[in-house]
Amino acid sequence: MHSKHTEIFGILGFPLGHTLSPWIHNTLFQLSDYDAVYLVFENEGWKELGLKPLLDLGVKGVSVTIPFKEWAYTQAEKVCEASKAMLASNTLLLREGIEAVNTDGSGAIQSILQSNPELLNPKRSKNILVLGSGGSAKGILFSIAKELEGRNKNQSIHRKVHLLARNETAMSEIEQSLGNPSWLGRVTKEQVIQEKEEYDLIIHTTPIGMKGVGGEPILDSQFFTKKHTLFDIVYNPLETDLVKIAKQKKANIIPGYHMLLFQGIRQFELFTNTKVKPKWIKKVESILLHELKKRK
Template identity: 80%
Template sequence: MYSKHTEIFGILGFPLGHTLSPWIHNSLFKQSGYDGVYLVFENEHWKQIGLKPLLDLGVKGVSVTIPFKEWAYTQANEVCEASKTMAASNTLLFRNGISAVNTDGTGALESIKQMNSDLVNSGIEKKILVLGSGGSAKGILFAIAKELEGYHKQHSFKRKVHILARNKEAKNEIEQSLGKPFWLEQPSKEEVIQNKEDYDLIIHTTPVGMKGVGGEPILDSHFFTKKHTLFDIVYNPLETDLVKEAKKKKAEIIPGYHMLLYQGIRQFELFTGETLKKKWIQKVESILLKELKNRK
């Protein structure tokens, strides 16, 4: 039931035929009892249309997806540090002016911490390997940087993070945007393979393995062992070929859809100011997983 007091939120992008965000947010509205609704604002001309129609409608906030994240960042008069670093935002808040936030990296970091917080503990002498150098890699590395450096203020710093990608220019750009931290390195593929036992977390951020996307992953299945945790951020299909092969080698797996879930949860908190209960998150996760399985 909706009333004149119901707050309107939504997702802005194109195309949006397969978006799962409404399942997350409307389920959370129901679980929390918050008087809100989450709609789909699908249009390929948002840059020309602008945000005025949404503001006139009284929309309180939107999620932003491809191809409008960079544009969304330019529309705000207040931006978070992650958005500034990435020059892209996946969330716009319409409260007092327009605020831009990026929750992509936060969602990934929370997914990792839910599995094993030691994987982002800078006091442990292990390495994180990030595969890819696109926008997702940049957001995830920004969130990891904040986590590692926050921990470093009180503890010794032993952990390193490595980027392995084919685009050297993009790798250098990420390194520059993070201020060239001493813990971030760009080894060769040969060095990575030779020292694979040094890694405990591998994060695959490229679209290879996604439904309808071909190509070969940067590393093949021979790389993985039972000492590794693989986080492939692709969630459609639920298990990529890379994940299936890593599972055969007894590697731990962080489901790709967890990033979608936790970045959405952070958006919901920003939209509403609500603190979510664990049972609500568990319920939404089960709904999301069921919907993903139905879409096979």
């Protein structure tokens, strides 16, 4: 039941017909007994409207999705490090002033750590391959940098991260925003195929494979072996062609919807100042999976 004390949160974007965020947040409010509701604020004109309608309504925080992440970043008085590096935010906290946070990268890191913490060990000799150079790649690379550098405290990082993308400018921007670290480099598709044994984690961040998006998978079945772990952040469909190819070769798979799950959990923690319990995560994951399966 909602009372006059019920706090309002929501998601801001366009279009939002398929958003799964309300399932995540409303389930967590229920499980944690937190008196709040999470609504869908779908509008094409947020840039013109500004945040005033939400502030007038007393909204305490919003998730922000495309195409408004860059705009959201410009609306805040206070911004987190990840937002600064990416010039984009997926979360606005509206309690005391406007604070912008980006939980996309941390959601990806959480997904990888849950699968196998060793995959982000800076002392490992194998390399990480990141496919794509858009906003998601930027956020994930920022969080990988924090993880590798944080776990290695001033020692040199053995683990290399290679970027395979077409957009030279975007790759340069990523390198600069991370301070041109020695562990980050670019590769061509030919190099990747030749040196496939050198990689253990492959992170696919492009929209290829997403429902309604055409294009051939960037890597084919010649590439994958059972020594690889593939994290394709596309979650609709649940299994992209790239995931199917990797699975046939017995590669390890990190489900794409885990990123959605963990970035949402981090948002909930920021919204409510409540720590999520492991059993809640299991519950939310099963609801999310159920919803995604219905959309086939």
